[in-house]
Amino acid sequence: MKEKQKRSSEIRRKTSETNIMLMLDIDGSGRAEIDTGIPFLDHMLSSFARHGRFDLTVKAKGDLEVDCHHLVEDVGICLGRALAECTRHKEGIARFAHSIICMDEAQVILSADLGGRPYLRFDADMPNEVIKGYHTPVTEDFFRALVANSFMNLHIKKDVGLNAHHIIEAIFKALGLVLHQATRITQKGIPSTKGSI
Ligand SMILES: [Mn+2]
Numbered sequence: 110m111k112e113k114q115k116r117s118s119e120i121r122r123k124t125s126e127t128n129i130m131l132m133l134d135i136d137g138s139g140r141a142e143i144d145t146g147i148p149f150l151d152h153m154l155s156s157f158a159r160h161g162r163f164d165l166t167v168k169a170k171g172d173l174e175v176d177c178h179h180l181v182e183d184v185g186i187c188l189g190r191a192l193a194e195c196t197r198h199k200e201g202i203a204r205f206a207h208s209i210i211c212m213d214e215a216q217v218i219l220s221a222d223l224g225g226r227p228y229l230r231f232d233a234d235m236p237n238e239v240i241k242g243y244h245t246p247v248t249e250d251f252f253r254a255l256v257a258n259s260f261m262n263l264h265i266k267k268d269v270g271l272n273a274h275h276i277i278e279a280i281f282k283a284l285g286l287v288l289h290q291a292t293r294i295t296q297k298g299i300p301s302t303k304g305s306i
Contacts, residue, residue, distance in 0.1 A: 116292070117164075118194035120187045126179040127171035133191040135292050137164025145169040145184060147177050149243035149274075153281040154184070161285030178247050185251040189258025196223055196259075196292055204300040206290035210283040215270030219283040222262040223291050225306045229256040233267035235276045245273045248280070 117134035141158035143151040145167060158165035167187075171180030196202065207220035217233065231249045238245050256263050263284075270276040299305055 114198045116195045116198075118191040120191050120194075122183065122187050122190075124183070126175075127169060127183040129167070129169040129171075129183055129187050131169075131184070131187040131191055132164070132166040133188070133195055134164040135161075135192075135195045135288075138162060140164045142166045145180060146171065146173055147180065147242045149240045150177070150181060150184065153277060154188075156278060157281045157285040159285065160282045161289040163285070163289070173242065177242055177244055178250065181243070181247040182250045182254045185254030186258050189255040192255075192259040192261070192288070199223070199225075199299050199306045201294040201296050201298065202300060203291050203293050203295045204306075206287045208283045208286040208290070209268075210279045210286065212275045212279040212282070213272065215272060215275035215279045216268040217270070217276065217279045217283055218264075218266045218268055219280065219287045220264045221287045221291050223260075223306075224262065224301065225260045226262055227256050227260045228262040229253055230264040230266070233265055233270075233276060233280065235267070235270065235273045238273055240274055245277065248277050 116136050120131045122129045139159045139162045141155040143154045145151055169184055204223050209218050229252055231252055235245055267276055
């Protein structure tokens with residue numbers, strides 16, 4: 110019998126701007142241990158892990174005295190790399206998934222394809238504000254880094270929403286749900302007519 114593939118990853122990345130350790134297990138139970146120094150980012154990553162039923166540890170330090178941009182983007186790079194490692198064996202994965210999530214007045218639509226062709230559509234305007242050290246426009250930079258490093262195709266569309274916290278949190282929850290679904294083993298073989306991804 111074939112041994113069950115281990116679908117977890119540990120990423121360490123250190124630059125002159127940030128120092129990040131990230132562990133991801135996509136067959137986990139939703140346990141999150143997050144400390145990035147940005148409380149709102151911690152809240153988003155915990156929510157992502159909980160709804161994706163992924164185990165996620167992130168210990169990150171960065172030049173927050175500059176602003177949050179470097180750290181948020183670099184966490185996106187590390188999460189993208191970890192996802193790529195966890196899904197390197199494409200055999201049997203669902204590959205495609207989508208989700209529509211609401212949070213109070215906000216509703217977002219996400220769809221993903223883990224077919225190995227990176228593409229991001231980020232169509233979610235929101236108030237430009239700072240939420241506890243988190244500058245809302247960096248949300249798009251986070252997702253650009255995530256997509257470029259995980260090689261996934263991700264479409265994010267805000268249907269409606271006024272409150273930036275609600276819009277961003279709905280996106281992170283939907284990301285968890287979509288990635289959980291897309292990474293499940295649901296079939297035999299590689300899900301492509303090409304025979305490889
Ligand atoms: Mn919240």
